[in-house]
Amino acid sequence: MIDWKEMGDLHVIAKLEEILNKWWGVEMFWTDLHYKIRSKHLDKDYSFKNHFMKVQFGMSYGYEYMGQDVEKVTDGLHENTGSHVVFDSFFKHVKGVASKVVVDGEYLGTVFAYPFIMDSFTEADSEELKKQMIECGSVEADAVAAIEHLKRMSSADIDYFSELVDLVSDEVVTFHSEISKREARIHELNSELGDKYRYHSMIGKSKKMQAIYSLLEKVSTSESSVFIQGENGTGKELVAKAVHFSSPRKDNMFLAVNCSAFNDNLLDSELFGHVKGAFTGAVKDKKGLFESANGGTMFLDEIGDTSLSMQVKLLRVLQEGTYLPVGATTPKKADVRIVAATNKPVKEMMAKGEFREDLFYRINVINVNLPPLRERNDDIPVLMDHFLKKRCDESGVPMKTFSKKCMEKMLDYPWPGNVRELENEVERLVVLAGDEKNITPDNLSARILDHGEAPSSGNTRGINTNGGLKAALEELEALMIREGLKRCNFNKSKLSKELGVSRASLIMKVEKYGLDKRKKAAGEE
Numbered sequence: 001m002i003d004w005k006e007m008g009d010l011h012v013i014a015k016l017e018e019i020l021n022k023w024w025g026v027e028m029f030w031t032d033l034h035y036k037i038r039s040k041h042l043d044k045d046y047s048f049k050n051h052f053m054k055v056q057f058g059m060s061y062g063y064e065y066m067g068q069d070v071e072k073v074t075d076g077l078h079e080n081t082g083s084h085v086v087f088d089s090f091f092k093h094v095k096g097v098a099s100k101v102v103v104d105g106e107y108l109g110t111v112f113a114y115p116f117i118m119d120s121f122t123e124a125d126s127e128e129l130k131k132q133m134i135e136c137g138s139v140e141a142d143a144v145a146a147i148e149h150l151k152r153m154s155s156a157d158i159d160y161f162s163e164l165v166d167l168v169s170d171e172v173v174t175f176h177s178e179i180s181k182r183e184a185r186i187h188e189l190n191s192e193l194g195d196k197y198r199y200h201s202m203i204g205k206s207k208k209m210q211a212i213y214s215l216l217e218k219v220s221t222s223e224s225s226v227f228i229q230g231e232n233g234t235g236k237e238l239v240a241k242a243v244h245f246s247s248p249r250k251d252n253m254f255l256a257v258n259c260s261a262f263n264d265n266l267l268d269s270e271l272f273g274h275v276k277g278a279f280t281g282a283v284k285d286k287k288g289l290f291e292s293a294n295g296g297t298m299f300l301d302e303i304g305d306t307s308l309s310m311q312v313k314l315l316r317v318l319q320e321g322t323y324l325p326v327g328a329t330t331p332k333k334a335d336v337r338i339v340a341a342t343n344k345p346v347k348e349m350m351a352k353g354e355f356r357e358d359l360f361y362r363i364n365v366i367n368v369n370l371p372p373l374r375e376r377n378d379d380i381p382v383l384m385d386h387f388l389k390k391r392c393d394e395s396g397v398p399m400k401t402f403s404k405k406c407m408e409k410m411l412d413y414p415w416p417g418n419v420r421e422l423e424n425e426v427e428r429l430v431v432l433a434g435d436e437k438n439i440t441p442d443n444l445s446a447r448i449l450d451h452g453e454a455p456s457s458g459n460t461r462g463i464n465t466n467g468g469l470k471a472a473l474e475e476l477e478a479l480m481i482r483e484g485l486k487r488c489n490f491n492k493s494k495l496s497k498e499l500g501v502s503r504a505s506l507i508m509k510v511e512k513y514g515l516d517k518r519k520k521a522a523g524e525e
């Protein structure tokens with residue numbers, strides 16, 4: 001079933017609604033197959049954009065008049081093979097356009113754009129309409145004002161206008177099927193013990209993550225060092241653990257050392273241990289982490305923060321398999337696999353002499369480069385679902401669901417690379433939702449909620465009111481392409497089919513509007 005309630009909040013639909021209202025003065029609403037209005041027009045505090053409709057809904061039977069029209073139009077559309085009709089309303093000379101919402105061949109609802117008059121509307125027509133309105137209970141002044149507010153349309157306008165109304169219903173269909181597909185995918189994720197979506201505790205179905213899984217799978221039996229690079233919170237530690245727990249060393253220790261947490265001397269003695277009398281206060285021998293981790297895996301986190309002298313010592317462990325405890329004269333043997341990670345730009349550090357090249361080449365036998373979340377948008381829904389399930393399980397509350405609007409907002413936000421940020425947001429939403437099963441966008445953090453709400457131009461909703469219709473339509477086009485690209489995971493062939501334009505023309509438009517964010521982020525081409 002279509003979730004009508006949220007449709008009005010979708011960007012493209014809201015924008016189309018604005019355009020239709022601004023240039024043709026109409027209201028847009030939608031109805032289900034039971035002739036019920038499912039948009040906000042029935043809300044107590046709804047403020048009508050069209051004065052005629054406001055006056056109509058203010059009449060004792062205003063809603064019933066509309067209901068009759070809806071019924072007539074819906075039944076007519078059932079018979080009709082076209083996508084839309086121009087209909088005569090109960091009120092004389094007043095018209096509207098209705099467009100079918102068809103999902104998989106099934107007619108599920110109707111989008112209405114109402115009311116307007118034709119440019120042939122005469123003084124006499126106006127009188128006749130006024131009379132009818134008064135008979136229906138309207139005060140004369142209201143009726144006059146309502147009629148004055150009706151916009152005139154030429155028959156040429158109507159075709160164009162109807163196409164835009166069809167766009168609204170197309171958008172409802174696209175969004176609805178996208179959500180169904182996503183739900184199916186998440187279902188699949190849960191049922192399948194997922195080679196594709198999961199590797200150890202890492203979640204992600206994007207191509208980039210799958211490439212990482214298969215790399216990790218390939219090296220699982222090897223002893224080689226692994227070097228993991230990635231921005232904060234991209235899952236470097238998860239990769240390190242996955243490397244260890246899929247290796248033959250998995251029954252021995254996985255020892256994580258945060259190199260930036262120690263000063264040089266401390267790190268030295270932590271890692272390699274010391275002998276009695278090595279320094280004042282060293283009253284007995286101390287085992288270092290390398291000894292504890294013997295037979296296992298050592299995860300050197302933030303290795304980019306180590307000093308050059310420490311780097312020399314690490315290099316020695318890697319090259320010779322031995323190390324020297326502080327104060328000792330004979331080296332000890334180390335049987336430890338090294339996995340190292342950093343979020344620092346090591347190449348640049350090498351160029352500046354801050355990181356030893358020889359150590360880099362020793363560690364970097366297998367290189368795992370973790371992409372930030374903004375480069376793998378299609379992991380967001382599965383990660384959201386994963387964290388949601390984890391959180392609900394942990395706190396013993398029944399499983400919740402994300403509303404479509406909430407999902408849309410989360411997908412829109414350019415997560416600055418950080419899965420932890422996403423995880424925290426989901427946790428927050430679960431807590432704030434309380435007993436509510438459905439998670440609505442109201443509790444989203446302001447930065448996520450406000451993102452994309454106020455584009456550069458003009459008024460708050462972003463329609464350029466100073467420009468003409470053409471400018472507004474171009475903005476709409478850019479918006480549709482931007483959202484479509486995200487939806488289709490930047491697959492332009494798929495999107496061009498969806499939008500009904502050629503691939504070449506889509507590419508031209510993407511260039512024109514500068515929309516290939518992914519390309520920019522990845523530094524491709």
Ligand SMILES: Nc1ncnc2c1ncn2[C@@H]1O[C@H](COP(=O)(O)OP(=O)(O)OP(=O)(O)O)[C@@H](O)[C@H]1O
Pocket residue numbers: 201202203204230231232233234235236237238239343383419420423
């Ligand atoms: N692919 C993923 N699937 C599931 N959870 C993930 C994934 N990536 C990251 N996380 C979660 O995000 C958080 C951060 O992950 P992790 O600590 O591995 O990142 P990091 O790169 O080491 O971060 P930092 O740079 O801050 O040290 C953890 O809670 C982790 O469980």
Ligand SMILES: [Mg+2]
Pocket residue numbers: 236237301
């Ligand atoms: Mg980390």
